Amino acid sequence: xxxxHLEGTAAGPGxxxxxxxxxxxxxxxxxxxxxxxxxxxGAAEDLAQETFLRLMRxxxxxxxxxxxxxxxxxxxxAYNYLRTDRxxxxxxxxxxRDGTLLAAPSAGEAQRDEAxxxxxxxxxxxxxxxxxxxxxxxxxxxxxxxxxxxxxRPSSVGTILARATARLRREYARECGRDLVGxxxxxxxxxxxxx
Amino acid sequence: xxxxxxxxxxxxxxGELGAGDRETVERHLAGCRACRADLAAAGADAGWVDRRLxxxxxxxxxxxxxxxxxxxxxxxxxxxxxxLRRAEAPAAAAGRLxxxxxxxGRRAGWPIAAGAAAALALGSxxxxxxxxxxxxxxxxxxVQQVRIVNVSDMDVATIQSALRSAGAVVNIQGLAxxxxxxxxxxxxxxxxxxxxxxxxxxxxxxxxxxPAGYALQSVRVQPPTKIDFFDLKVPAINGVLASLGSKEQxxxxxxxxxxxxxxxxxxxxxxxxxxxxxxxQIAETGNPQLTVPVGVDLQAVRQVLLDLPFLPPDLRQxxxxxxxxxxxxxxxxxxxxxxxxxxxxxxxxxxxxKGSSGDTALLWLKGNxxxxxxxxxxxxxxxxxATSVV
Numbered sequence: 001x002x003x004x005h006l007e008g009t010a011a012g013p014g015x016x017x018x019x020x021x022x023x024x025x026x027x028x029x030x031x032x033x034x035x036x037x038x039x040x041x042g043a044a045e046d047l048a049q050e051t052f053l054r055l056m057r058x059x060x061x062x063x064x065x066x067x068x069x070x071x072x073x074x075x076x077x078a079y080n081y082l083r084t085d086r087x088x089x090x091x092x093x094x095x096x097r098d099g100t101l102l103a104a105p106s107a108g109e110a111q112r113d114e115a116x117x118x119x120x121x122x123x124x125x126x127x128x129x130x131x132x133x134x135x136x137x138x139x140x141x142x143x144x145x146x147x148x149x150x151x152x153r154p155s156s157v158g159t160i161l162a163r164a165t166a167r168l169r170r171e172y173a174r175e176c177g178r179d180l181v182g183x184x185x186x187x188x189x190x191x192x193x194x195x
Numbered sequence: 196x197x198x199x200x201x202x203x204x205x206x207x208x209x210g211e212l213g214a215g216d217r218e219t220v221e222r223h224l225a226g227c228r229a230c231r232a233d234l235a236a237a238g239a240d241a242g243w244v245d246r247r248l249x250x251x252x253x254x255x256x257x258x259x260x261x262x263x264x265x266x267x268x269x270x271x272x273x274x275x276x277x278x279l280r281r282a283e284a285p286a287a288a289a290g291r292l293x294x295x296x297x298x299x300g301r302r303a304g305w306p307i308a309a310g311a312a313a314a315l316a317l318g319s320x321x322x323x324x325x326x327x328x329x330x331x332x333x334x335x336x337x338v339q340q341v342r343i344v345n346v347s348d349m350d351v352a353t354i355q356s357a358l359r360s361a362g363a364v365v366n367i368q369g370l371a372x373x374x375x376x377x378x379x380x381x382x383x384x385x386x387x388x389x390x391x392x393x394x395x396x397x398x399x400x401x402x403x404x405x406p407a408g409y410a411l412q413s414v415r416v417q418p419p420t421k422i423d424f425f426d427l428k429v430p431a432i433n434g435v436l437a438s439l440g441s442k443e444q445x446x447x448x449x450x451x452x453x454x455x456x457x458x459x460x461x462x463x464x465x466x467x468x469x470x471x472x473x474x475x476q477i478a479e480t481g482n483p484q485l486t487v488p489v490g491v492d493l494q495a496v497r498q499v500l501l502d503l504p505f506l507p508p509d510l511r512q513x514x515x516x517x518x519x520x521x522x523x524x525x526x527x528x529x530x531x532x533x534x535x536x537x538x539x540x541x542x543x544x545x546x547x548x549k550g551s552s553g554d555t556a557l558l559w560l561k562g563n564x565x566x567x568x569x570x571x572x573x574x575x576x577x578x579x580x581a582t583s584v585v
Binding site for chain 1: 241248
């Protein structure tokens with residue numbers, strides 16, 4: 001649905017039914033995209049709302065699907081968020097700690113959930129640019145889209161991906177080692193005896 | 196060509212090289228075993244990261260946010276505060292895809308004020324029974340609050356105005372949201388009307404208790420206020436607490452339902468004298484009530500508050516020494532400015548700031564009602580009024 005032609009109505013400038021329809025169709029996807037990038041649902045929702053506010057304050061001139069525009073703006077906001085929030089890392093690590101302590105995955109999903117939790121923990125330790133480049137690539141973006149999102153030339157994207165993957169593998173391996181120690185600690189507090 | 200750089204090999208694996216570059220790389224690979232090994236490694240890395248991140252993507256919660264509910268909230272909150280205009284410069288906007296964060300003064304200042312308000316509110320929970328939202332009482336304790344949470348007079352003014360903007364929902368730097376339930380503001384009425392309006396037994400002094408020549412001039416009732424702290428991001432809050440030097444952590448359960456601070460209505464009785472002597476005010480209010488989700492260990496919350504490093508150690512010790520703390524009015528005392536006194540058999544405090552206009556305040560708590568008498572009164576004169584109030 002195009003939004004270029006949308007204008008304020010009697011219901012209030014800009015807060016019209018048309019905008020509401022655009023919001024309803026696009027917001028969940030943008031939140032999900034941002035959750036994937038920043039790894040925190042609360043922050044993702046805040047950033048998604050800011051993304052929409054930008055679109056609503058400055059509607060696109062041409063009618064057309066606002067999805068790609070929203071996605072690009074959301075990605076840039078995610079990058080800024082990851083770069084500028086100096087307490088983000090400590091916060092995310094707390095989230096991870098709480099998450100792994102509180103989560104009680106079913107036996108069937110446990111193994112995959114553990115792998116996902118490790119990956120989350122490893123991603124948190126990557127520099128924002130590395131993290132974003134890897135995640136965007138994995139979500140199917142080409143170098144031409146990754147480059148502006150992380151502020152480099154397209155010819156540098158390969159180098160960033162190579163370095164980022166090496167870092168990610170290192171951090172992931174570290175997480176696997178840490179989990180073993182953590183699991184033993186939990187078993188001990190639960191009073192479970194190992195033979 | 197020299198050996199292939201890792202980035203070039205990645206671009207090759209991902210099919211991102213232009214035709215010319217691709218041919219060059221392939222020619223080199225054909226004759227270079229080391230680069231063929233590197234290419235294999237790059238391919239393995241790319242495959243690994245693909246598999247892992249696809250799994251990771253699946254692990255991102257798919258639960259769709261309730262777009263309708265969010266829309267309503269945004270429209271209610273932002274619609275009022277920031278009426279949208281038509282694009283002022285559509286070309287610039289559409290072209291400015293990846294804009295840097297443009298934070299206007301209003302939005303930049305707002306979270307700071309809200310954050311300070313939250314800090315004040317949380318910090319003052321330790322003193323909740325005496326910290327009614329009645330403006331007059333806030334005056335009495337302003338110096339205390341400023342010292343404890345380390346905010347300037349201007350900050351206090353900002354906080355008060357932030358709290359007064361009824362119905363506003365603000366995001367406190369992503370930690371929580373605060374909503375002040377709208378209320379009508381103070382209303383002037385007769386004593387009898389006020390008695391029917393407040394939740395407690397409103398008492399007035401007798402003529403004999405008042406200094407000669409004083410008569411009731413007005414009665415103002417401040418309706419009850421409810422302050423909601425909701426959408427608490429407990430891990431984030433704990434991160435902030437940790438960065439403030441706190442070792443204690445808020446229990447995760449507190450995020451389930453948020454915190455509600457209900458401040459009951461307050462009545463302010465103003466007495467004036469015909470001969471121009473300064474007025475006397477008697478403020479009465481019920482105990483503020485703090486509501487936290489079921490399952491939250493209040494003791495743990497209290498410990499977090501007591502642990503806040505900006506609490507002076509001696510104050511912290513006194514607070515810790517209060518055994519029946521859930522039901523105790525903790526009254527700040529400043530040596531030389533306020534003294535503990537006994538009022539009608541209840542523990543109270545007499546505040547007599549030096550170098551001020553001579554205004555004093557006598558404050559006590561009896562039967563779940565907080566009483567404050569303000570005026571240019573000696574302790575004996577204030578006590579005489581207090582005795583006649585009961």
